[in-house]
């Protein structure tokens with residue numbers, strides 16, 4: 648089976664609005680099409696979802712592939728749970744809205760995260776105390792090494808903070824479906840940030856939680872349609888408790904949280920803001936003036952501008968605190 652490749656302008660298909668042309672672009676809309684394609688293309692290929700966690704170069708010579716699978720169906724249910732199969736190209740927030748409408752609990756804290764369902768396991772998306780791994784049963788993907796479709800259990804996905812096997816073995820798995828297990832009885836996670844205020848509410852509804860998350864996110868994060876960005880640009884660094892104590896003596900207002908035995912997680916946004924970089928502009932790119940964790944395209948920026956600004960921020964943070972920041976979005980090289 649031969650598939651037609653298209654040259655495609657991806658400038659409006661990435662939330663950082665970076666100019667980018669894919670020299671060969673393919674849409675794969677069945678398992679057969681996926682396996683045929685990867686048999687014919689053993690070379691390096693970029694798999695693209697909604698473009699909200701990538702920093703794209705001006706031209707991509709290698710094939711760029713998008714999986715098209717709009718499946719959304721309940722495949723099992725009992726009194727307490729429902730098991731849902733969702734295709735890779737379903738828009739993540741449309742899935743969350745659907746779950747809320749149908750009174751399925753679990754996804755509401757992950758409202759308004761941009762992107763596709765297929766990319767969600769890649770960095771184990773998370774927000775307000777919930778991560779995808781808490782709800783995911785399995786992932787169906789084409790394994791380019793074994794050249795077969797595999798169903799990876801939650802355990803085999805090796806999830807971590809903004810991490811998974813899909814990120815570590817980048818390019819090996821082409822995700823076509825995700826299977827989630829959602830609750831049918833009310834169970835909310837309200838320990839984080841502004842959601843705490845809801846914990847005393849009687850008869851709290853799913854839609855109230857979703858609306859609150861949407862309200863808080865809209866107030867805090869720039870809308871990529873207005874100010875192009877990829878959300879948090881840096882991961883929150885995890886350091887040892889002893890290093891954290893030393894830092895806390897130097898910077899008493901340091902923002903940090905316990906992160907497992909002997910470890911502390913630092914708020915990268917605080918580190919950047921405290922270094923005086925909030926609102927810092929470098930050419931066409933900037934550190935957002937309301938949320939220092941977000942790098943933005945001010946208009947006309949290219950990949951190189953974002954790389955330069957990110958390295959500048961990383962160097963300043965290293966000099967001031969001795970901490971190495973790790974980038975969250977994936978830098979695509981050609």
Ligand SMILES: Cc1cc2nc3c(=O)[nH]c(=O)nc-3n(C[C@H](O)[C@H](O)[C@H](O)COP(=O)(O)OP(=O)(O)OC[C@H]3O[C@@H](n4cnc5c(N)ncnc54)[C@H](O)[C@@H]3O)c2cc1C
Pocket residue numbers: 662693694695696697698699700701714735760761762763764765766767769770771772773774813820821822823868869870871876877878879977
């Ligand atoms: C304003 C804003 C807010 C954000 N907030 C959050 C947040 O709160 N929490 C959070 O975790 N993230 C957040 N993000 C990051 C982003 O939304 C997520 O990482 C999202 O899952 C990316 O989805 P995407 O479809 O856009 O993926 P893309 O950016 O297209 O791709 C991301 C990675 O996944 C790979 N990939 C994509 N599809 C597939 C597939 N089918 N099979 C295999 N690999 C694939 C790509 O190759 C790439 O490596 C935010 C981003 C923005 C712009």
